[in-house]
Amino acid sequence: MHEAWTFSDYLLLIVGAILVNNILLVRFLGNCPFLGVSKKMDTALGMAVAVIFVISCTGPITWFVQHHLLEKFDIVYLRTLAFILTIAVFVQLVEMVIKKVNPTLYRGMGIYLPLITTNCAVLGTCFLNIDLKYNLLQTLIFSFASATGWSLALIIMAGIRERFSFARIPKNFQDTSIGLITAGLIGLSFYAFQGLAR
Amino acid sequence: MNEILKAAVYPILVMGGLAAIYALGLGVAARVFYVYVDPRIPQVEELLGGANCGGCGYAGCSDCAAAIVEGKAPVNACVAVGPDKWEAIAKILGKSVEVGERHVAHIMCRGDRQKAKRRFQYMGINDCRAAVLVAGGDKECVYGCLGLGTCVRNCPFGALSMGENGIPIVDRDKCTGCGTCTRVCPRGVPKLLPESQKVATVCNSHDGPPVVKKLCEVGCLGCGICKKVCPEKAVTIENNLSVVDPSKCTLCGKCMEKCPTGAIQQILPA
Numbered sequence: 001m002h003e004a005w006t007f008s009d010y011l012l013l014i015v016g017a018i019l020v021n022n023i024l025l026v027r028f029l030g031n032c033p034f035l036g037v038s039k040k041m042d043t044a045l046g047m048a049v050a051v052i053f054v055i056s057c058t059g060p061i062t063w064f065v066q067h068h069l070l071e072k073f074d075i076v077y078l079r080t081l082a083f084i085l086t087i088a089v090f091v092q093l094v095e096m097v098i099k100k101v102n103p104t105l106y107r108g109m110g111i112y113l114p115l116i117t118t119n120c121a122v123l124g125t126c127f128l129n130i131d132l133k134y135n136l137l138q139t140l141i142f143s144f145a146s147a148t149g150w151s152l153a154l155i156i157m158a159g160i161r162e163r164f165s166f167a168r169i170p171k172n173f174q175d176t177s178i179g180l181i182t183a184g185l186i187g188l189s190f191y192a193f194q195g196l197a198r
Numbered sequence: 199m200n201e202i203l204k205a206a207v208y209p210i211l212v213m214g215g216l217a218a219i220y221a222l223g224l225g226v227a228a229r230v231f232y233v234y235v236d237p238r239i240p241q242v243e244e245l246l247g248g249a250n251c252g253g254c255g256y257a258g259c260s261d262c263a264a265a266i267v268e269g270k271a272p273v274n275a276c277v278a279v280g281p282d283k284w285e286a287i288a289k290i291l292g293k294s295v296e297v298g299e300r301h302v303a304h305i306m307c308r309g310d311r312q313k314a315k316r317r318f319q320y321m322g323i324n325d326c327r328a329a330v331l332v333a334g335g336d337k338e339c340v341y342g343c344l345g346l347g348t349c350v351r352n353c354p355f356g357a358l359s360m361g362e363n364g365i366p367i368v369d370r371d372k373c374t375g376c377g378t379c380t381r382v383c384p385r386g387v388p389k390l391l392p393e394s395q396k397v398a399t400v401c402n403s404h405d406g407p408p409v410v411k412k413l414c415e416v417g418c419l420g421c422g423i424c425k426k427v428c429p430e431k432a433v434t435i436e437n438n439l440s441v442v443d444p445s446k447c448t449l450c451g452k453c454m455e456k457c458p459t460g461a462i463q464q465i466l467p468a
Binding site: 092 | 204208209212213216217220223224227228230231232233323328
């Protein structure tokens with residue numbers, strides 16, 4: 001197992017997950033909602049909050065499923081199935097609870113929750129937690145930081161895409177095409193963070 | 199035997215068990231967190247336009263439907279769907295509805311490219327709201343239609359089209375009176391008039407006579423001749439712009455005859 005982590009280790013973990021190994025721009029996970037909901041800042045913010053919440057919660061839950069269920073029964077190869085099931089159920093549950101407890105929040109965030117079930121950034125983060133052999137605390141921090149990195153990229157993208165309506169883009173490059181090009185350029189700029197942390 | 203057990207039975211049991219526990223949890227949660235939704239809300243929503251135009255003042259059609267069912271908004275809150283649908287909604291709610299007169303949008307400016315002067319050539323973004331930000335728009339008249347078609351593009355019902363001379367044209371059959379055009383126009387040139395109004399001053403300028411005369415061939419000078427000649431006292435001058443009261447106007451035509459610029463007009467085909 002790991003030696004005891006110091007505070008700076010945790011700090012590096014956070015910086016690493018948000019900037020250096022940004023789940024979206026460097027690991028290329030969660031690209032479809034990235035292009036889908038980044039046209040308007042409002043929707044991007046709603047999605048960002050929802051994703052941070054869901055990933056921060058499903059990370060530790062799937063960690064438990066992995067270590068206390070799948071490994072016990074030696075069926076780790078069913079990980080994908082078990083994790084997807086867990087994420088889908090969790091998202092459903094959260095949707096129900098929010099609808100009852102806070103209708104205002106539901107109207108802001110509710111429509112994004114079903115979309116998150118199929119967001120590969122969620123599943124990807126859950127896998128990374130296991131593959132990188134994090135303990136529960138590290139899993140929690142890494143999940144939150146990863147989701148923050150994803151949201152950061154989404155919000156940057158939304159900010160840029162909102163300005164597309166005032167730009168003269170050649171017809172063939174409009175909409176998704178220029179979105180993909182922009183995503184590539186943002187990703188390239190994030191590579192500048194390589195070497196800052198693990 | 200033990201190997202088979204491990205390879206076949208464990209996965210089925212564990213995954214099945216996991217799924218069963220989740221299903222049970224969701225089932226319980228669905229009961230505990232059940233939210234009652236008034237079944238009339240989706241029914242009413244179906245009757246509304248679905249354009250989410252915001253003409254009712256709510257954030258969208260579903261918001262408006264909820265407000266109607268809860269009694270916070272009148273049955274005829276959605277001007278876009280018209281009396282037939284209002285009655286259907288009233289039937290669902292067991293209420294009655296008073297049908298007022300339909301309103302139709304009208305572009306209150308005739309100062310097209312030939313008739314109204316321009317100060318400079320605007321080459322920016324093709325949107326009136328952007329154009330007014332550049333030194334207040336390219337038209338000399340600060341009240342007139344800029345002719346870039348923001349209202350045309352934003353009309354949720356496709357009732358507006360851009361005329362050849364750069365002034366939008368309203369399709370009176372398609373117009374629902376939702377008022378989206380009046381809200382998106384940075385100068386408020388489109389106005390909602392009662393469907394039966396026959397005569398109106400087709401100008402939006404509150405400038406005084408000398409200014410209008412200099413800037414536009416067809417603007418209302420606010421000279422007040424129409425007010426003087428009207429036998430029914432249907433015309434008033436408000437802030438240098440003549441306004442026709444449709445309830446008093448008898449379509450005698452005297453004002454149109456005397457108007458020096460022809461701004462006061464018959465807006466309905468007779």
